[in-house]
Amino acid sequence: MSKELRMFYYLISLSLLAVFSAALLGSFFSVLPGNVALIKIDGEIGQPGIFGGVSADDLISLIDEAERNPNVKVLVFSINSPGGSIVSVQEVVERVKEVQKPKVAWIRDMGTSGAYWIASACDAIVASPFSITGSIGVVASYLEFSGLFERYGIKYVNLSIPKKKDMLTPYRELTEEEREDVMEILNESYWGFLEDVAHNRNMSVEEVMNLSDEGAVMLGKEAYERGFVDYLGGKKKALEVAKELGNLSEVEVSVYEKKRSMSELLSDLLFGLSRFELKASQTPS
Amino acid sequence: MLDKRFAALLIDCLIFYLLLFLPSSLAFFYSMGLRDLTSLEGLEAPSASFLFFSLFLFFLYKSSFEFSFSQTPGKYFLSLEVRGAEKFGDALLRNLPFLFPPLFLFDLLPLVTSDQRLFERISHTQVLYLPKLVIEV
Numbered sequence: 001m002s003k004e005l006r007m008f009y010y011l012i013s014l015s016l017l018a019v020f021s022a023a024l025l026g027s028f029f030s031v032l033p034g035n036v037a038l039i040k041i042d043g044e045i046g047q048p049g050i051f052g053g054v055s056a057d058d059l060i061s062l063i064d065e066a067e068r069n070p071n072v073k074v075l076v077f078s079i080n081s082p083g084g085s086i087v088s089v090q091e092v093v094e095r096v097k098e099v100q101k102p103k104v105a106w107i108r109d110m111g112t113s114g115a116y117w118i119a120s121a122c123d124a125i126v127a128s129p130f131s132i133t134g135s136i137g138v139v140a141s142y143l144e145f146s147g148l149f150e151r152y153g154i155k156y157v158n159l160s161i162p163k164k165k166d167m168l169t170p171y172r173e174l175t176e177e178e179r180e181d182v183m184e185i186l187n188e189s190y191w192g193f194l195e196d197v198a199h200n201r202n203m204s205v206e207e208v209m210n211l212s213d214e215g216a217v218m219l220g221k222e223a224y225e226r227g228f229v230d231y232l233g234g235k236k237k238a239l240e241v242a243k244e245l246g247n248l249s250e251v252e253v254s255v256y257e258k259k260r261s262m263s264e265l266l267s268d269l270l271f272g273l274s275r276f277e278l279k280a281s282q283t284p285s
Numbered sequence: 286m287l288d289k290r291f292a293a294l295l296i297d298c299l300i301f302y303l304l305l306f307l308p309s310s311l312a313f314f315y316s317m318g319l320r321d322l323t324s325l326e327g328l329e330a331p332s333a334s335f336l337f338f339s340l341f342l343f344f345l346y347k348s349s350f351e352f353s354f355s356q357t358p359g360k361y362f363l364s365l366e367v368r369g370a371e372k373f374g375d376a377l378l379r380n381l382p383f384l385f386p387p388l389f390l391f392d393l394l395p396l397v398t399s400d401q402r403l404f405e406r407i408s409h410t411q412v413l414y415l416p417k418l419v420i421e422v
Binding site: 003004006007010011012014015018019020021022023024025026027029030031032033035067068069070071 | 304308310316317334346361
């Protein structure tokens with residue numbers, strides 16, 4: 001065999017080896033194939049556990065992953081949440097706003113309070129006529145045991161400096177001044193929430209305040225009539241809207257979800273139970 | 286002879302691009318599951334990995350050809366031969382700057398006074414011009 005022919009075969013072999021190695025290397029960086037990223041927001045935001053819930057960090061990393069993937073043209077948030085911690089929700093809202101790709105919020109059974117805030121940061125909101133949404137407002141609550149202590153002759157001794165240091169302790173009632181302080185904090189948070197929803201929905205603050213009916217929950221149908229929802233429908237409608245916003249010829253959905261490690265599952269199982277008991281006991285009477 | 290060596294390198298780059306880089310980049314991005322290759326925005330980590338893989342591939346292409354045939358396809362077309370690459374290690378050493386390009390800063394300096402790069406001197410290898418003898422009647 002001539003040298004030229006041997007060199008040619010060698011070159012072809014090297015090329016095949018390169019293709020095979022590159023394919024192997026590429027498989028380590030594989031991304032989901034769908035042009036629509038479905039990100040689930042299930043349960044309380046900021047309180048993940050075995051009974052549901054999602055942390056802001058997990059949601060943000062899923063959004064990052066979907067945004068980085070060039071296959072993804074539209075993000076669809078499947079929302080089934082009562083809201084959650086204001087800080088976690090606000091972090092997610094800010095991240096959603098930063099996404100340059102079109103975003104659709106699809107409210108399923110429930111998308112209230114903070115979950116609605118996240119939905120409002122999307123380009124379009126789809127909800128079922130029977131979804132529970134709205135509840136635009138903030139709430140803070142804690143258990144107070146002073147009556148119980150009194151009944152059993154237990155006295156709470158406060159030695160704090162300055163005097164408001166132990167405010168919100170469950171062992172005594174709030175003073176009028178402290179109550180005003182807490183209400184001021186709630187008021188600030190409420191206005192921040194309200195103004196952002198108004199800005200996201202292209203509505204005035206007064207409109208949002210009046211139409212949100214003092215923070216009441218509302219059905220998807222009512223929310224649509226009041227301008228808080230853009231389309232009535234389910235998954236089919238949400239994907240139709242995604243198709244339109246992303247100028248897609250066909251829709252292929254990939255679900256983005258956090259893969260939980262075995263240690264996380266075990267930790268949720270152990271510590272989630274205690275958290276569940278606490279949450280249940282905090283349900284307002 | 287430097288002009289011939291540079292031309293040989295250009296031919297090698299072209300062959301490498303057409304037969305190794307292009308097919309392997311398609312294989313890499315296809316196996317990643319990418320449907321649209323018009324934008325690599327957000328894919329900095331995989332792109333950087335592929336870039337390093339390509340450097341390694343070119344390093345392997347040059348080293349293995351020079352060890353096995355004493356010349357790369359580019360050098361073959363310009364009648365250049367590598368002498369002294371008796372072991373595969375010699376061929377790898379002389380081509381080390383292709384794997385770590387910043388090394389070229391030092392590697393090319395001796396070319397001002399001679400025909401040997403620094404890593405050719407270190408590996409005791411040399412490129413020679415051996416024109417084919419053509420007898421015409």
